[in-house]
Amino acid sequence: MTILDIVINTIPNQQEAWVWFIIPIIIGVIIAILVSSNPLPDKETRSVVILGTKGAGKTSLWNALRGIKEATTPTYQEKISQFELKFKDKTVSIEETNDLGGSDSLLSAYEGLIKDHSFTYFLFNINRLDEKEEINSIVKQLSEIKKIIKKRDSVGLKFVGTHCDECNADKNTLFKKIQKKLSFRKILKEENIHLLNLQDPKDVEIIINEIVNNITDYA
Ligand SMILES: Nc1nc2c(ncn2[C@@H]2O[C@H](COP(=O)(O)OP(=O)(O)OP(=O)(O)O)[C@@H](O)[C@H]2O)c(=O)[nH]1
């Protein structure tokens, strides 16, 4: 167990101000490791993983990628069967996987999802960055993802700040706020994050385009 693990495990029980002062440093260290993986899917990418906090929009994103227009309910674990993702004249096959809920009790299921050559989108609600529960959850989940990614070959990760439509700030201001809240230096670069409204098909198209145009066409 590293010092980082010890600090992460004590955070949920601590209410003192100093704990919240060091959080950007802790998350910043984890993010520095994560963003050193691939910033984009690539020709070797074989599976897509969508993780993140409760209610961030994981199921909404899976539904939008599959063209399903349904209201979502909180997820425990749902199978996502293999499907084809199209953008203009290109098609790629997305491997069967699971849609996991954002509860910390599902951290142990991440190991089976993040395989060699997988690309992870990590979702969080940008309007909840002032809430301790959201920050706790981000720390725990990123810490688990970091441990798994270190054991895998050729993996990538990108952050997705969701619910952009529910705040009044422009994207530049939002990006700066996220940088300040989540990383102690400017570790998080614009290439490492999307700021989206997942209810807007044009915003979802940004992700579809990114996956389809970077993945090998093996459908
Ligand atoms: N306005 C807005 N609503 C969103 C956005 N993304 C998701 N939602 C809504 O937020 C709620 C939660 O979305 P889900 O897709 O169920 O979230 P989830 O991450 O799968 O949640 P869990 O399965 O509980 O972890 C739903 O009512 C969505 O319609 C967004 O970008 N903007």
Ligand SMILES: [Mg+2]
């Ligand atoms: Mg869900």
